[in-house]
Amino acid sequence: MTHTLQIGDVTIPGRVLMAPMTGVTDLPFRRLASRLGAAYVATEMVASAEFARGRPDVVRRAAVGEGLPLTVIQLVGRDPAVMAEGARMAEAAGADIIDLNFGCPAKEVTGAASGSALMRTPDLAGRIMDAVVQGTSRPVTVKMRLGWDDASKNAAEVAANAEALGVKAVTVHGRTRQQFYTGRADWDAVGDVKTAVSIPVIVNGDIVTAEEAREALDRSGADALMLGRGVYGRPWLAAHLERALRDGTRLQEPDREERCSIVIEHMQASLDFYGPGLGLKMFRKHLGWYVEQAPWPADPLDRRAAKSRLCRLDHPGQVADELAALWDVSPVSLTLPGNSAVEKTPQVAEAVE
Numbered sequence: 001m002t003h004t005l006q007i008g009d010v011t012i013p014g015r016v017l018m019a020p021m022t023g024v025t026d027l028p029f030r031r032l033a034s035r036l037g038a039a040y041v042a043t044e045m046v047a048s049a050e051f052a053r054g055r056p057d058v059v060r061r062a063a064v065g066e067g068l069p070l071t072v073i074q075l076v077g078r079d080p081a082v083m084a085e086g087a088r089m090a091e092a093a094g095a096d097i098i099d100l101n102f103g104c105p106a107k108e109v110t111g112a113a114s115g116s117a118l119m120r121t122p123d124l125a126g127r128i129m130d131a132v133v134q135g136t137s138r139p140v141t142v143k144m145r146l147g148w149d150d151a152s153k154n155a156a157e158v159a160a161n162a163e164a165l166g167v168k169a170v171t172v173h174g175r176t177r178q179q180f181y182t183g184r185a186d187w188d189a190v191g192d193v194k195t196a197v198s199i200p201v202i203v204n205g206d207i208v209t210a211e212e213a214r215e216a217l218d219r220s221g222a223d224a225l226m227l228g229r230g231v232y233g234r235p236w237l238a239a240h241l242e243r244a245l246r247d248g249t250r251l252q253e254p255d256r257e258e259r260c261s262i263v264i265e266h267m268q269a270s271l272d273f274y275g276p277g278l279g280l281k282m283f284r285k286h287l288g289w290y291v292e293q294a295p296w297p298a299d300p301l302d303r304r305a306a307k308s309r310l311c312r313l314d315h316p317g318q319v320a321d322e323l324a325a326l327w328d329v330s331p332v333s334l335t336l337p338g339n340s341a342v343e344k345t346p347q348v349a350e351a352v353e
Contacts, residue, residue, distance in 0.1 A: 002246060005040075005200060005224045008139025008168040012070065014039035015224035016213070016242040017202060018231055019100065019171075020074035020143070021045075028269035029235065032262070034068055037239025041072070045101055045109075048077035048086030074143070076101035078113045080127045084135030091136045099137055100129065102144040105177045116177035119158065120148045122289055126161050132346050133166040143204070143226075145170040146189050151176040153189065156196040163197045171202040171226050181229075188282070190220035202226050208237070210244035217245075221263040233289030235262070256296065256327045259330065263290045264320055271316060272337050279337075280319070284311045287319065 005012040008350030018025065018033060020042035026035075030041040034301050073090040075098060077083045102125060104115030111117075118125040133140050142162050147153035159170045172193050185205025194201040203222035207213050208230035216225055231237050240251045254262060266286060271279035291307040306326050313319050316334055323332040 014242045016238045017226045019228040033235040036236040048075045048083045072097045074099040080131035084131040086134040087132045099141045129165045139168040141169040160196045169200040174205040187216045187219040192222040233293035
């Protein structure tokens with residue numbers, strides 16, 4: 001039986017969602033994860049002020065792209081009017097859902113009174129939600145933490161206000177801001193939010209395996225779950241957990257050939273989107289995660305050394321060759337943007353670039 005999640009007028013064909021992650025969920029990643037079966041992958045966090053001013057790098061983060069069945073744009077900021085304008089621009093850009101970031105714990109975000117700092121100023125959070133809901137016809141959602149610290153866990157109150165203002169769903173990371181990513185996510189505490197509202201609640205934090213997915217849903221009573229860091233180097237994870245929740249099927253991790261093909265597809269997409277130089281630079285973090293998450297070589301120290309070596313290479317062709325050799329598979333063809341297919345040798349790559 002296929003479970004769906006209804007957020008306003010949007011029906012999501014599943015209940016395993018991928019979180020918005022800066023530097024991770026760019027358009028190449030979202031396209032790949034979607035092709036591999038993810039039902040929902042949000043954009044990177046987009047600063048509303050810069051988005052409204054049309055800064056090219058910020059607009060690029062929110063790039064909709066063709067072929068994506070669902071576009072979720074996450075906005076961050078502290079000015080209600082600017083957030084509303086960002087929401088209008090996001091809708092014009094093709095957003096199906098607009099998500100508000102009340103959960104980022106990064107100091108550069110909270111220092112600007114944004115992200116999870118808004119859990120300390122629920123009145124301002126309310127004004128932002130109201131302005132955005134009134135400023136767009138698209139469903140508005142909020143991603144938050146349990147609160148700022150252990151003494152001020154107010155997620156249930158913020159969520160109840162969100163529902164009253166017309167927000168259509170909330171995602172709750174089961175930690176406070178002061179915890180950052182330490183300790184364990186408290187899925188039971190997310191249950192307090194579920195009790196306080198009738199809109200969908202999505203549980204987030206420390207969910208990687210099918211067993212953790214089931215336990216998080218059971219303990220929180222949430223309607224769906226959201227994956228974060230667990231998808232690093234595993235863009236197929238959402239589809240795998242979706243299947244496990246649906247019928248108990250535990251899908252096999254990609255074998256050497258399939259995994260190598262996925263990595264090269266991802267790198268190719270990054271080169272096409274950003275251009276050869278920046279594309280490889282943007283892809284390196286993903287490359288490192290792919291190598292770390294693979295079971296080959298068996299020794300973690302060898303994988304760490306391979307990651308270090310591969311992430312220092314300056315040419316996509318070299319990366320493709322070295323990865324194929326590391327995993328003992330046939331090389332996968334690669335095309336540099338603006339050129340025909342090239343052989344994956346350092347000499348040819350240098351000549352082309």
